[in-house]
Amino acid sequence: MIGLPYYLVVGSILFGIGAFGTVTRRNAIAVLLSVELMLNAANLNFLAFWRFLTPAAMEPHLFVLIGLTVAAAEAAIGLAIVLNVYREYGTVNLDQIAELRG
Amino acid sequence: MGAPTQAIRDLSGILPILVLWGVALVILLGAPLLRRGPGSRLAAPLGGAGALGALLVLLRGSSDGFGDTLFAGAALTDTLYSSGAFVLLLGGFLSVLVAQTYLRSRDLEKPEYYAIMLLSLSGALLMMQANDLIVLFLGLELMSFGLYVLAGFARTDAKSDEAALKYFLLGALASALMLYGIMLTYGVAASTELSNVQSAVARGALKEPMGIAAALLLVIGLCFKIAAVPFHQWSPDVYEGAPTSATAFLATTAKIGAIVAFLRVCDTIAGGYHTWLPAIRAIAILSMIVGNLIAIAQTNVKRMLAYSGVAHAGYLLVAVACMGFRLMGTKGTQASILAMTGAVFYLLAYALALIGAFGVLAYLSSRDKDAQTLNDLRGLASSQPAVGYAMVLFMLSLAGIPATAGFIGKWQVFYAVLTGGDVALAVTMALTSAMGVYYYLRVVWYIVFEESAAPKPSPTGHGVEARPRAMTGVGAAITICCIATIGLGILPAAISSFLTVVR
Numbered sequence: 001m002i003g004l005p006y007y008l009v010v011g012s013i014l015f016g017i018g019a020f021g022t023v024t025r026r027n028a029i030a031v032l033l034s035v036e037l038m039l040n041a042a043n044l045n046f047l048a049f050w051r052f053l054t055p056a057a058m059e060p061h062l063f064v065l066i067g068l069t070v071a072a073a074e075a076a077i078g079l080a081i082v083l084n085v086y087r088e089y090g091t092v093n094l095d096q097i098a099e100l101r102g
Numbered sequence: 103m104g105a106p107t108q109a110i111r112d113l114s115g116i117l118p119i120l121v122l123w124g125v126a127l128v129i130l131l132g133a134p135l136l137r138r139g140p141g142s143r144l145a146a147p148l149g150g151a152g153a154l155g156a157l158l159v160l161l162r163g164s165s166d167g168f169g170d171t172l173f174a175g176a177a178l179t180d181t182l183y184s185s186g187a188f189v190l191l192l193g194g195f196l197s198v199l200v201a202q203t204y205l206r207s208r209d210l211e212k213p214e215y216y217a218i219m220l221l222s223l224s225g226a227l228l229m230m231q232a233n234d235l236i237v238l239f240l241g242l243e244l245m246s247f248g249l250y251v252l253a254g255f256a257r258t259d260a261k262s263d264e265a266a267l268k269y270f271l272l273g274a275l276a277s278a279l280m281l282y283g284i285m286l287t288y289g290v291a292a293s294t295e296l297s298n299v300q301s302a303v304a305r306g307a308l309k310e311p312m313g314i315a316a317a318l319l320l321v322i323g324l325c326f327k328i329a330a331v332p333f334h335q336w337s338p339d340v341y342e343g344a345p346t347s348a349t350a351f352l353a354t355t356a357k358i359g360a361i362v363a364f365l366r367v368c369d370t371i372a373g374g375y376h377t378w379l380p381a382i383r384a385i386a387i388l389s390m391i392v393g394n395l396i397a398i399a400q401t402n403v404k405r406m407l408a409y410s411g412v413a414h415a416g417y418l419l420v421a422v423a424c425m426g427f428r429l430m431g432t433k434g435t436q437a438s439i440l441a442m443t444g445a446v447f448y449l450l451a452y453a454l455a456l457i458g459a460f461g462v463l464a465y466l467s468s469r470d471k472d473a474q475t476l477n478d479l480r481g482l483a484s485s486q487p488a489v490g491y492a493m494v495l496f497m498l499s500l501a502g503i504p505a506t507a508g509f510i511g512k513w514q515v516f517y518a519v520l521t522g523g524d525v526a527l528a529v530t531m532a533l534t535s536a537m538g539v540y541y542y543l544r545v546v547w548y549i550v551f552e553e554s555a556a557p558k559p560s561p562t563g564h565g566v567e568a569r570p571r572a573m574t575g576v577g578a579a580i581t582i583c584c585i586a587t588i589g590l591g592i593l594p595a596a597i598s599s600f601l602t603v604v605r
């Protein structure tokens with residue numbers, strides 16, 4: 001029987017990969033992807049908690065829907081911003097996008 | 103008249119949000135008409151009407167039913183919300199006034215700007231009304247999405263795009279951390295509603311590893327939004343790169359929304375203070391010291407105000423820390439209530455001075471020049487005395503000099519933390535405030551005592567037609583901020599009926 005801890009471990013691994021990616025990747029789109037991974041780790045764990053802790057409650061389903069919606073909106077805005085940056089800088093490498101320093 | 107049904111009560115509880123949404127929708131749908139031609143003069147008034155309308159609806163809202171939860175426990179109305187919302191919407195209205203002039207003089211005006219502002223305000227309102235962590239998250243995201251877009255509103259300006267990208271990536275990371283924290287909270291409390299979280303904390307949830315992780319992730323996420331050390335790296339770049347009117351808006355909106363939500367969350371988890379109070383105290387002390395120290399080295403006023411904003415986040419976190427004293431005897435309870443009222447007043451004083459200061463920068467900007475540095479302010483008191491001395495006043499208020507609103511706000515928070523008996527925080531606050539006086543007074547020095555840098559032959563074309571601007575939005579905003587800053591500094595009681603938080 002696969003219990004709650006297994007799901008939580010998978011979730012935290014996903015979260016860890018995402019957190020690692022946001023810190024180490026220099027490509028803006030890869031960072032965005034990493035953040036999405038972290039959001040989905042939370043979604044996965046919500047469902048695991050629903051299944052094992054509160055099977056009668058419907059809230060976790062709603063939370064996942066909210067999480068997905070937020071992630072989608074975030075991706076839309078993020079890609080739009082990345083597009084604007086690309087037009088001005090000709091790159092999406094975060095190390096080369098550094099006019100603001102001081 | 104029969105008893106109003108639950109649905110009507112729920113909707114009337116979030117009426118200010120509905121007003122903001124309605125006006126934002128009108129602006130978005132009417133955008134083709136508002137974009138050019140005679141209609142383009144209407145976009146800013148519509149935006150201002152939206153913020154002002156929401157403010158009036160909020161003030162007219164009957165106080166019976168206060169403390170009630172709405173939407174089956176998802177949201178609530180209480181005095182912390184209503185006073186925070188008062189400050190937020192006032193700041194939003196003033197930001198529209200600043201934006202109207204600044205965007206027009208820099209050829210950036212598009213009707214969408216105002217719609218996004220209103221949507222962002224509605225997100226901050228939702229955040230302050232949240233009685234459930236997921237609703238808080240939703241409000242936070244709604245607010246932040248708007249702010250990301252506004253930061254990058256000058257699309258053909260590389261700096262603005264860079265500011266938006268940095269703000270977005272770090273903001274998205276912060277919200278992912280927060281969602282993970284909320285998920286862990288659900289695992290501990292089997293609910294995300296604040297009252298259930300509170301009872302879970304009372305059962306000792308904050309002694310389990312998962313509960314501790316949840317609390318810390320929530321604290322980190324909110325600290326990102328208010329730019330507290332060590333989560334402040336984005337703020338100087340964003341403040342500098344974003345269009346000045348957007349900087350004024352995002353600096354105040356994010357801080358007001360996040361601090362009020364922070365107060366509420368920490369009030370809820372006060373029972374487990376030994377877990378989070380040391381973290382908040384450390385972050386507060388670090389923010390006060392680091393923010394003030396780095397601000398001293400800045401020559402760009404927008405950057406300096408960003409670091410001073412970090413320091414102000416530290417002062418406000420002192421008030422948040424007071425929430426942890428709630429269950430430590432009567433003194434502690436008193437301190438927590440004093441701190442809530444003090445924090446809201448502080449936010450009002452901060453918003454007035456900050457929007458005023460950015461308003462002055464916006465006032466001095468024209469099509470070919472974006473005023474940002476100390477040199478741009480040189481000799482302002484002799485060349486344009488009214489604006490110059492207004493800027494002096496805002497700097498004094500930010501520094502917390504007596505007879506300005508900033509002093510009263512700082513004093514209230516200081517008094518609250520002393521009542522709570524936390525001498526270390528109080529002493530740090532007093533010392534770092536004194537440190538901050540230095541760089542605010544340096545701005546004053548540049549304005550009053552430095553000679554105007556070789557009276558530039560003002561470019562006859564744009565410069566002259568841009569001159570009679572005193573009567574437009576930004577002039578009005580600066581005037582209101584001035585009057586309110588002095589008025590509240592001398593008569594803080596004048597507004598206490600709106601701003602007092604009771605439990």
